[in-house]
Amino acid sequence: MSGEVELSAGASMRRMTEADIPAVSALENRLFPIDAWPLQMFHDELSQPETREYWVVEVEAPHSEDAGTPETAMIVGYAGLMCIEPIADVQTIAVVPEHEGEGLGTALLRRLITSARERGAHDVLLEVREDNPRAQALYVRHGFEQIHVRKKYYRDGVDALIMRLELSPEAAPSV
Structure with a gap:
């Protein structure tokens, strides 16, 4: 399984930066109001690149011709991985409801799985709410x-629900 997924037109994926934290935190509070991470947690996570990796998906933001507003990118999904060999853990993965069903969650998850392999993980673990069948x-x-x-x-x-993906040794990159 390739780590890269073709995103829908106008969507792109890139590594999360410190500048993205306010937008990601706002989405976190919108999507997970009961269990939202505090803003500082995103800063703490990004400060540990040796064991953490975060990605965002952006789409072109709608703009008004009347206002003459230039098009800008709007974050609509994000995901993060912690990897301390031999285990990787999906820290978070989220896509706004307006963009569900477009393959963005799949793209983010595949990126995390690829990153886990590249970092030498044997297993990927995650927690998911029992009431989230999607x-x-x-x-x-x-x-x-x-x-x-x-x-x-x-x-x-x-x-x-604690879930695990066992990564096959033959799929791991050779060093």
């Missing part, structure tokens, strides 16, 4: 299997 289906399509349940993991009492 995300669970995405992970299953990419080979993840449920290995455990963390009862009442989320602040609102919802269980977390």
Whole structure:
């Protein structure tokens, strides 16, 4: 499975930078109001590039011809990975509802899986809300299997399903 996915027209993926944190944090609060990471956590994560890697997906922002506003990119998804060999952990993955079904979550997940392989991981782990079947289906399509349940993991009492993807040694890059 290739780590790269062709994104829809007008969409692009790149590494997250410090400048992206305010927009990503705003999305985090919108998408995960109960469990949103504090702003500082994104700064802390980006400050550890030896073990962390974060990506954003952008689309061209709509603009008004009347206002003469130039087109700018708008972040509509983001994802992060922590890798401390031999385990990689998906820290977060999110796509705004207006862009669900466009393959952006798939692109982000494949990027994280590729990064895990490049960093020498043998397994990729993640937690997903038990009440999020759409995300669970995405992970299953990419080979993840449920290995455990963390009862009442989320602040609102919802269980977390722990899922694992075993990375085959032959798929790992040679050093």
